Amino acid sequence: MSRIATPLASHHSAQQPLLNTQEMVLQIFNHIDNKTTDLGAETWSEPVSNYRSQERLDAELGLIKSSFVVFCPSLALSNTGDYVARSAAGVPLIAVRAEDGTAKVFRNACRHRGVQLAQGHGCKRVLVCPYHGWAYALDGQLKNITHGSGFPEVDTKTSGLVPVPSKEINGLVYVGQEASDTTASSLDLIPQIIPDNYELVEIDEMDVDANWKLFIESALEGYHIRATHTKTFFPVQYDNLTVVEAFGGNSRVTFPYQTIESLRNKPQKGWSTNGRMTQLYHLFPNVIVSTFPNCLQVVVLEPLGLEKTRQHTYLLGRVATGTAEERKTMTESILQGQAFAKTGAIEDREVVMSAQQGLHSGANEHLTFGLFESAIGRLHAGLSRELG
Ligand code: FES
Ligand SMILES: [Fe+2]
Known part of the structure; x- marks a missing residue:
């Protein structure tokens, strides 16, 4: 049986500020x-x-x-178009530095047939799917469908990359895939x-x-x-x-x-x-x-x-x-x-x-x-x- 009480350093509890x-x-x-x-x-x-x-x-x-968990440090996304793509809790995600300077995190899956837009890390001005070439802007918007006439029903406005809740605080980018916003308040600590x-x-x-x-x-x-x-x-x-x-x-x-x-x-x-x-x-x-x-x-x-x-x-x-x-x-x-x-x-x-x-x-x-x-x-x- 694990014990229920939380063992804490004797001089310090979770409510006290960190030592200066x-x-x-x-x-x-x-x-x-x-x-x-x-x-x-x-x-x-x-x-x-x-x-x-x-x-x-x-x-x-x-x-x-x-939970809101660290995805990568902000320094991994220093320049516009820098990206980090990896799985978090088994879900492929991609974090990018958008044109407006914010860090955006998306599910790393093309809205056509789900292929991942990028792997590892690097820098791209446009996220082009390697399968059939659908192109997404850094803010996730679907910009171009290759031979778009073949997809008369796809509305580019609603077919952008799927965003994941994220926060960028003190040089760390956090993702909260299924996290409630109240969970984010713990990041202030x-x-x-x-x-x-x-x-x-x-x-x-x-x-x-x-x-x-x-x-x-x-x-x-x-x-x-x-x-x-x-x-x-x-x-x-x-x-x-x-x-x-x-x-x-x-x-x-x-x-x-x-x-x-x-x-x-x-x-x-x-x-x-x-x-x-x-x-x-x-x-x-x-x-x-x-x-x-x-x-x-x-x-x-x-x-x-x-x-x-x-x-x-x-x-x-x-x-x-x-x-x-x-x-x-x-x-x-x-x-x-x-x-x-x-x-x-x-x-x-x-x-x-x-x-x-x-x-x-x-x-x-x-x-x-x-x-x-x-x-x-x-x-x-x-x-x-x-x-x-
Ligand atoms: S799966 Fe991405 S363009 Fe087809
Ligand atoms: Fe060690």
């Missing part, structure tokens, strides 16, 4: 000095059957459809995560043989830093030291770097945590945004099956500025930050796939998440609350 820089640094210093970490109120026990039941997965996909001086570096997708929740779990605790990231994160971070906060159904887990110590002899007013911590934002249910020095990753986990997940990664990085020499140095450190983030992601992927195999072993009827892993408890508590 000073509060965060003081909390971290407190943990460093006392060799402690944020603790949840209780452990969480999640039935293994919840990772192995098709019925449960279908309900989770239904939840993704009925999500802080600005993407810095202004960032650009899109790359878009990547990878299929991984694991349940999507095992993925999210790997991002939400610092208990594995020493054992899993022995040569990557552990040498620059701390063993089992995280600050865990809740906002709405979401969580933020902060992993300080040892360089945070340099703030101890600086006045609090000048404290900057840039490059001195990684923060993982879990945007309920299936999105993780993780910050690294000079870059961040927006990762959307698209469940393809009980044991298969498509990981869509949008890597954003700081724009190098200044003189040629300064830009060169900055570019090097930006690339270093990206390599650091990518290596850590590979290490996580390996343990996640191994955990998936472990579900088959029959050893565990439940997975137990300890007091250090309270953000994972919140994920499962949120799913239980929504799905019963």
Whole structure:
């Protein structure tokens, strides 16, 4: 049986605002000095059957459809005609930057016989169907039917691409396929995560043989830093030291770097945590945004099956500025930050796939998440609350 109460970090509840820089640094210093970490109120026990039941997965996909979830960062749609096409909860969608500057999201299906208008990402001024060439403007209007005389009854005014409700807030484009507008109000709780001086570096997708929740779990605790990231994160971070906060159904887990110590002899007013911590934002249910020095990753986990997940990664990085020499140095450190983030992601992927195999072993009827892993408890508590 999973427990009903939501485990929360003892100092923080979903209603409190997120810590500001000073509060965060003081909390971290407190943990460093006392060799402690944020603790949840209780452990969480999640039935293994919840990772192995098709019925449960279908309900989770239904939840993704009925929520506003991140589709892509705005930076993936910087210019007019930029598009990102992919499936969300199994439904093919396409997001485009329209002529009027707004991001539009449509069902990615031609109104003739349903062929997808584009795949992956790129830039087009007109969306031309690859099957028979029907052409749609970036606002979705059907502009041209090839040899239109063959379709005397098609009214181009009502045969545009089918729009999907979307919102663009703080540099993230959200879709709410079957979401009510009241659901969108929860997006107001999500802080600005993407810095202004960032650009899109790359878009990547990878299929991984694991349940999507095992993925999210790997991002939400610092208990594995020493054992899993022995040569990557552990040498620059701390063993089992995280600050865990809740906002709405979401969580933020902060992993300080040892360089945070340099703030101890600086006045609090000048404290900057840039490059001195990684923060993982879990945007309920299936999105993780993780910050690294000079870059961040927006990762959307698209469940393809009980044991298969498509990981869509949008890597954003700081724009190098200044003189040629300064830009060169900055570019090097930006690339270093990206390599650091990518290596850590590979290490996580390996343990996640191994955990998936472990579900088959029959050893565990439940997975137990300890007091250090309270953000994972919140994920499962949120799913239980929504799905019963
Ligand atoms: S299916 Fe698109 S033009 Fe025929
Ligand atoms: Fe990890």
